[in-house]
Amino acid sequence: MDSKDLIKKVKEDKVKFLSLQFTDVLGAVKSVDMPIRHLEGVLEDGAWFDGSSVEGFARIQESDMRLKVDASTYAVLPWSGDGAKRARVFCDIFTPSGHPFPGDPRGALKRILKKLDEKGWKYNIGPEPEFFLFKGENGHGVHPAPHDTGGYFDFSSFDEAVVVRTALMDALDAMGLDVEVGHHEVALGQHEIDFRFADALKAADNVLTLKYTVKAIAAQHGLTASFMPKPVYGINGSGMHCHQSLFDTKSGNNLFFDAKDEARLSPLAYSFIAGQLEHARALAGVVAPTVNSYKRLVPGYEAPVYIGWAQQNRSALIRIPRYTEGRDKSVRAELRFPDPSCNPYIAFTAMLAAALDGIDKKMQAPKPLNNINLYHLNKEERTKLGVTELPGS
Structure with a gap:
């Protein structure tokens, strides 16, 4: 337009x-x-x-x-x-x-995407922002009391938020987001609405659209939406897992896919992963930018703490989802420590910069941490595997 x-x-x-x-x-x-x-x-x-x-x-x-x-x-x-x-x-x-x-966050993302375009590549991201819906009592301020008693993927009378979530999905569809799924998350009052992956700029625009749409529609239902990473102690926090891939702009092929590799990953994908792992501690300040972010990044709540990658393993910082035969374009790397308190333009810029550094320097990814629950390893076991930690604050 x-x-x-x-x-x-x-x-x-x-x-x-x-x-x-x-x-x-x-x-x-x-x-x-x-x-x-x-x-x-x-x-x-x-x-x-x-x-x-x-x-x-x-x-x-x-x-x-x-x-x-x-x-x-x-x-x-x-x-x-x-x-x-x-x-x-x-x-x-x-x-x-x-x-x-130069200080425009959206402009910063545009600049690095222009460099990528010169290579003939496209950076696709599928973010998964989670959020809580809270209620007040008798006209008083909001307190950290979830307004429903549902759990992960629940659909029952206990999921009181189904009406609100439906209204949210309708509103997001009307605003041009290609909503794929909406569901209750693990914690009480916690939800997730996912939209189809897009190029990084569109994906960042979509994250912002989702955040203020969720807040507006929740308010119409007498609720307060929170994208804080850890608003309630002792239960799961809210992340914004980011599924990433690079595509060739001319052929439309997924540059991450290699049919001959056991994990179906190309050498370029391994270097992409290596770059993000190499710069993970620095990236943390951008993709998990608040004090509250580090209340989420603790063991036991499906949030990453240790730096490594694996197939299917949700305790790793980067997860490679299971490959389905014939779905070459779905091969991707899920970065699991971003949270919805970040500025998506700056976060996606930094994530891509780290990945491109890995590609430009032909970095080698470490061995995958498949079938290992990293939360259960002691310090000696982690050291033997070469696993380091994210910052704690």
């Missing part, structure tokens, strides 16, 4: 206000609302804002910045109602001189 298409589309949809959205460095969605009558001017000149008031952007003496609309991200907000119908677009950030702002 280009600018002309966008102007036509907002008229067809009878949209009254357009939200121009971007994120700060921490991943919080920022938005400025604009009456549609000003759309043509904004598409031509951009929308100016104070960059010094946004976390991590600019100093006060150099604060003028400009938003440029990415028309391809247009979506109507299904909860806005007919009276004052709203839509949103994501924006890229530019300096007054017309250059892309």
Whole structure:
């Protein structure tokens, strides 16, 4: 969709206000609302804002910045109602001189994807953000009490959230996400809605769309959605496992697949994995960026603690899902320590940078930790296997 298409589309949809959205460095969605009558001017000149008031952007003496609309991200907000119908677009950030702002998280991801495009490759990601739904009592503030008593994959009278989850999936579908599954997760009040994998930029946009859609729809049902990695002590936390692969842009082939390899992984895939393992401790600060993130990354709750890779093994940092004959394009590497508190643009940028370093240097992946529950190993056993740990805070 280009600018002309966008102007036509907002008229067809009878949209009254357009939200121009971007994120700060921490991943919080920022938005400025604009009456549609000003759309043509904004598409031509951009929308100016104070960059010094946004976390991590600019100093006060150099604060003028400009938003440029990415028309391809247009979506109507299904909860806005007919009276004052709203839509949103994501924006890229530019300096007054017309250059892309180096500190724009979305711009950072675009830059590294451009380098990948020059190789003829495409970075696909399928994120799996988990979240909790909480309720308040008698009009008081929210407390960490899950609002249902369901468990993993439950569908019964105990899964009170099925109505809310259905509304969430409907809203996400309406906003253009290709929702694949929605289900109750392991902990009480915990849920997951997965959408089809996409190129990294689209996937990052989708993560943000999911997060604020979940919060909006939950609020309509008198609930509060939380994407904190570990909001409740003693139960599973919320991760954002990321299924990754590289595809050839011309042939459409999965560059991770090698039929002759026991794990069906190509040499390029092994180097990709090796790069992310090599830089795992540094990556932690980006993909698990909060103090609360490290309340999740502890043994016993299906969250990774130790640095290694394996086939099917969910105690490893990187898991290779089981290969199904004939599904070559499904071969992928699941990175398991990201959580939904991260900025997806920055997280995906760092994940790809680590992987490309492994590919460029032809790093060799260590031996797989198949059929080993890493949580049950003592320090001596881990040392013998060459297994190191993620940071603890």
